Amino acid sequence: MKTKTENPLPKTLPGTDCAQMVKCGKPTCKCARGELHGPYYYHFVRQDRVLVKRYIRATAVEQTRSACADWRFREKHRREASKISVRRLIKLLNLLKESEAQLAGIRKRNSNG
Helix, strand or coil: CCCCCCCCCCCCCEEEEEEEEEECCCCCCCHCCCCCCCCCEEEEEEEEEEEEEEEEEHHHHHHHHHHHHHHHHHHHHHHHHHHHHHHHHHHHHHHHHEEEEEEHHHHHHHHHH
8 A cells, every 4th residue: 555655654653562462263273272473563542531552564663663752752851841830830929929928018018107
């Protein structure tokens, strides 16, 4: 099957890849005796609380693995940056509250004096 682009996989990809051995279901097959087929590679990702499983072609396993690792790396750093931003916002909010309290005290002294 031809695709419009030579590289249809994204550079970053949420989820993970996993190798699985499978049964074909034919009663006379070797897998019915326990010798499973594979390994076959699948990409797993959660979408709206549902675990989605997609087959990965053998030629795309390394690329998928790399894209998933890149996504995890970027996501880790995004979360760390978000935590830092939240801490900074909390500090600024506390400074603002302190400044408002000081301003209210100054206004009260000026209105009494």
